[in-house]
Amino acid sequence: MRLTKWLVPTLYIVFLLLPIYWLVNMSFKTTNEILGGFSPWPKNFTTDSYVEILTNPVWYNGYISSISYVLINTVISVSFALPAAYAFSRYRFLGDKHLFFWLLTNRMAPPAVFALPFYQLYSAIGLFDTPWAVALAHCLFNIPLAVWILEGFMSGVPKEIDETAYIDGYSFPRFFVKIFMPLIASGIGVTAFFCFMFSWVELLLAKTLTSVAAKPIAAVMTRTASTSGYELGLLAAAGVLTIIPGAIVIWFVRNYIAKGFALGRV
Amino acid sequence: MTKTWNNRAWFLVLPVLLLVAFNAIIPLMTVVNYSVQETFGNNLFFLEGTKWYQDVLTSSRFHASLLRQFTFTFIILAIEIPLGVAIALTMPRSGPWVSVCLVLMALPLLIPWNVVGAMWNIMALPDIGLLGYGLNKLGIPYNFTRQPFAAWFTVVLMDVWHWTSLVVLLAYAGLRSIPEAYYQAAKIDGASRWSVFRYIQLPKMNRVLTIAVLLRFMDSFMIYTEPFVLTGGGPGNATTFLSIDLVKAALGEFNLGIAAAMSIIYFLITLLVSWIFYTLMMRGDEQ
Numbered sequence: 348m349r350l351t352k353w354l355v356p357t358l359y360i361v362f363l364l365l366p367i368y369w370l371v372n373m374s375f376k377t378t379n380e381i382l383g384g385f386s387p388w389p390k391n392f393t394t395d396s397y398v399e400i401l402t403n404p405v406w407y408n409g410y411i412s413s414i415s416y417v418l419i420n421t422v423i424s425v426s427f428a429l430p431a432a433y434a435f436s437r438y439r440f441l442g443d444k445h446l447f448f449w450l451l452t453n454r455m456a457p458p459a460v461f462a463l464p465f466y467q468l469y470s471a472i473g474l475f476d477t478p479w480a481v482a483l484a485h486c487l488f489n490i491p492l493a494v495w496i497l498e499g500f501m502s503g504v505p506k507e508i509d510e511t512a513y514i515d516g517y518s519f520p521r522f523f524v525k526i527f528m529p530l531i532a533s534g535i536g537v538t539a540f541f542c543f544m545f546s547w548v549e550l551l552l553a554k555t556l557t558s559v560a561a562k563p564i565a566a567v568m569t570r571t572a573s574t575s576g577y578e579l580g581l582l583a584a585a586g587v588l589t590i591i592p593g594a595i596v597i598w599f600v601r602n603y604i605a606k607g608f609a610l611g612r613v
Numbered sequence: 614m615t616k617t618w619n620n621r622a623w624f625l626v627l628p629v630l631l632l633v634a635f636n637a638i639i640p641l642m643t644v645v646n647y648s649v650q651e652t653f654g655n656n657l658f659f660l661e662g663t664k665w666y667q668d669v670l671t672s673s674r675f676h677a678s679l680l681r682q683f684t685f686t687f688i689i690l691a692i693e694i695p696l697g698v699a700i701a702l703t704m705p706r707s708g709p710w711v712s713v714c715l716v717l718m719a720l721p722l723l724i725p726w727n728v729v730g731a732m733w734n735i736m737a738l739p740d741i742g743l744l745g746y747g748l749n750k751l752g753i754p755y756n757f758t759r760q761p762f763a764a765w766f767t768v769v770l771m772d773v774w775h776w777t778s779l780v781v782l783l784a785y786a787g788l789r790s791i792p793e794a795y796y797q798a799a800k801i802d803g804a805s806r807w808s809v810f811r812y813i814q815l816p817k818m819n820r821v822l823t824i825a826v827l828l829r830f831m832d833s834f835m836i837y838t839e840p841f842v843l844t845g846g847g848p849g850n851a852t853t854f855l856s857i858d859l860v861k862a863a864l865g866e867f868n869l870g871i872a873a874a875m876s877i878i879y880f881l882i883t884l885l886v887s888w889i890f891y892t893l894m895m896r897g898d899e900q
Contacts, residue, residue, distance in 0.1 A: 355703040359781075360717050363774065366736045367720070369743045373735055385746045427632055430625040438622035446626065448891065453637050455887045457835035459856035460876040463863050464640030487636040490629055548725045550838050551860075565725045569842070579735060586728040593723025594716075601712045601719075 367590070373583035381579050396584035406585065409564035412478055413547070414592065416561070419482035421542040424489040425497075425535060432497035433523070437506065450491040461487065462555045469556055480556040481563070485546045492545065493538045500534025501527075533603050540600045547593060564589060647873035665874035675875065677850065678858040679882075685854060686833045689772045693829060694822070696773070697780025702814070704785055715785075718778040730842025733771040737843075744770075757844060761851035764844045768852050771839060776829060783825045787818035823894040827887060834883050855879055 373381060374396055375389040400406040434440070435447060465484050466475070474480040508530070512522040528535065554566040568585050648665055669675050705711055721729070739745040739756045744767075748755040757763040791813060799809050837856035840846065846853035846861070853861070859879065863872035 352703050352705070355700055356705075356714055359700050359777075360714065363717065363721055363778070365743065366732050366774065369736050370732045381741060385741050387743075423632075427628050431629040434622035434625035437616060438619040439616045440618070440620045440622040440626075443622075446630070448888075450629070450633060451891065452884055452887070453633055455831045455835075455883050456637070456880060457837075457856055457859075457876075457883065459835065459837055459859045459863075460644065460880055461640045462860065463869075463872070464643035465636075467643065468639055483632075484636065486632055490633055494629060544723050547723065550725060550727045565727045568731065569727060582731055583735060586724075586731055589725050589728050590720070590723070594720060597716050597719045597723060601716050 370583050370586050373579055374587050376580055378578060378580050396580040397588075399581060400584055400588065406564075406567060409562055409567035410588070412557070412561045413553075413563040413565070413589075416478035416481040416485070416553070416563070417543055417546045419478060420485045420489060420546040421539050423482060424486055424493045424542045425539050427486075428490055428493035428497055428538070429528075429535075430523075432494045432501055433527070435494065435498045436501035437509065447494075450494055454488045454491045454495075456487065458488075458549065458551045462551055465552060466555050475556060476558045476560050478561050481553045481561065482546075484552045484556055485549060489542045489545055493542055496538045496541060497531070497534055500531045500537075504530050536600055537603045540596060540603075543596055544593070644873045644876050647869045648877050651870055665870040666878070669871060669874045669878060674858070675878075678853055678855050681853065682834065682855040685768070685772075685836070686830060688769055689776070689833050690826065690829055692769070692773055693777045693780050694826060697777050697825070698784045698818070698822070700777070700781045701784035701788055702810070704781070706789065715782065718781055721775050721778055724775075726838035727842045729771065729775055730839040733767065733774075733839075734843050737767050759848055761848055764848060764852050768840050768843060771843060772833065772836070775839065776832070779828065780825045783821040784818055787821035788814060791817050820894070823890065827890045827894065830890065831883065831887055834886075 372388055375392050375394065376386075377391050377393050377395070380386065380389065380391055435443065461484075469475045469480040469484065474483070504527070508526070509522065512526050517526065550563070550565045553563045554569070557563065557566065564585065568582060649662060651664075704714060724732070734742075736742045737745045737757050739749055745755055745757070754760075755763050757767045795813050796809070799813060804812075835856055836854055837860065840852050840854060841857055841860075844852045846857045859872060859875055862868045862875060
């Protein structure tokens with residue numbers, strides 16, 4: 348019984364790690380070895396692919412632009428969603444339920460539907476090919492998600508706390524920043540994590556809204572895959588480097604992840 | 614919690630409303646515009662009425678992608694939800710390994726989607742990939758760029774790899790909210806493993822599982838990047854799901870009218886199914 352209890356999660360984790368191992372394996376091989384045939388680990392261990400990526404501005408600028416639009420998006424999404432989530436968790440107002448569902452519908456909108464109109468919209472307002480275009484476009488699905496998660500966490504805070512603070516003479520903004528936000532700090536952390544995650548993994552919109560200056564790393568990779576033949580080693584190394592920021596972020600929020608997925612209202 | 618009626622709460626919602634409306638309504642209106650017009654270039658548009666909608670709704674190509682889309686979503690839901698629940702049930706409830714498990718399991722969720730595609734492409738290559746080479750070595754002829762079944766198998770396996778963790782994490786969060794006393798009571802009553810699951814664990818996971826099904830439905834229904842990078846929609850059209858077909862029509866063939874009408878129909882289907890799930894979830898909440 349004890350053995351089977353460990354067996355299932357262990358097998359699952361091995362299954363999860365295999366493709367990642369294979370990617371890491373490829374990234375340390377020379378192109379010749381990759382094209383030469385199957386080998387379970389690199390025979391001529393080389394870090395050339397990584398050196399190429401970290402020294403070539405086309406490559407590392409991809410990382411810089413990806414990280415900048417992800418950070419801008421996370422800050423905008425969380426700060427806009429905070430007051431809205433408070434309103435939804437504390438008050439009833441005209442059309443609140445419809446508004447909430449309408450917000451969620453945007454999380455359901457297939458990005459493929461929006462790709463072309465977004466291109467035209469952001470070209471028209473002159474933001475095309477800047478991190479701002481991608482950051483704002485990703486708000487389409489991140490803000491509804493942020494409102495949804497934050498609302499769950501806020502509903503867990505008793506309303507008496509608000510009332511006591513108002514009686515003590517706190518104004519709304521002061522109460523919100525000084526008392527309320529520290530109370531839901533873990534919720535804010537989880538929300539930021541989710542915004543980071545969904546903005547970091549999305550490619551269709553990010554690729555459509557950029558051309559040269561703000562090209563995300565994921566788009567640089569697709570270009571490499573199609574133009575310069577089949578440089579699998581480079582592609583694999585770039586892939587490995589895109590996993591690292593996510594892994595770091597998970598490590599910081601590991602204790603809140605499970606709770607955050609349940610959106611705080613299990 | 615009882616909520617007070619206060620219409621001034623609208624001011625708190627206003628920033629979100631404006632930003633999302635800017636992103637959602639202007640593009641949506643553009644799509645609606647294209648879907649009822651015909652253009653011959655030079656920014657000249659002519660009203661077409663519902664012609665594009667009729668074209669899309671009667672086109673066998675659209676029916677085929679829609680069928681593929683529903684089949685795919687159904688298969689991955691049927692695999693990922695039970696598998697995720699099973700894994701969550703076997704996870705340790707506390708201890709130092711929990712964090713390690715959670716971090717490792719969450720890893721696939723944070724990999725950019727095209728990297729997921731590229732990774733599985735490398736993994737499945739018949740001559741040098743671990744999966745492809747392994748299967749062929751075992752005597753199973755496998756080539757996902759040629760055999761439609763192998764392509765489907767690979768795409769489904771990739772999605773299970775990519776997203777089962779989401780179900781695990783959600784189900785696990787639901788399980789952790791069950792007080793220890795419930796299990797002790799069940800033990801005293803001599804409840805079987807199955808009845809503990811059926812009458813204690815499953816009802817407690819009800820809500821998170823609805824969220825899981827809703828999220829997995831929405832995301833698998835709009836899947837684009839991963840299968841596009843892995844198979845490019847092929848071989849032939851075998852793995853051309855709705856989004857891939859849509860992007861092909863819009864950007865590849867520049868059939869603006871068709872693509873726009875298709876977008877609207879696509880969006881409405883997603884909306885309808887999600888609304889059903891959402892209503893069920895909210896009803897469960899009120900009980």
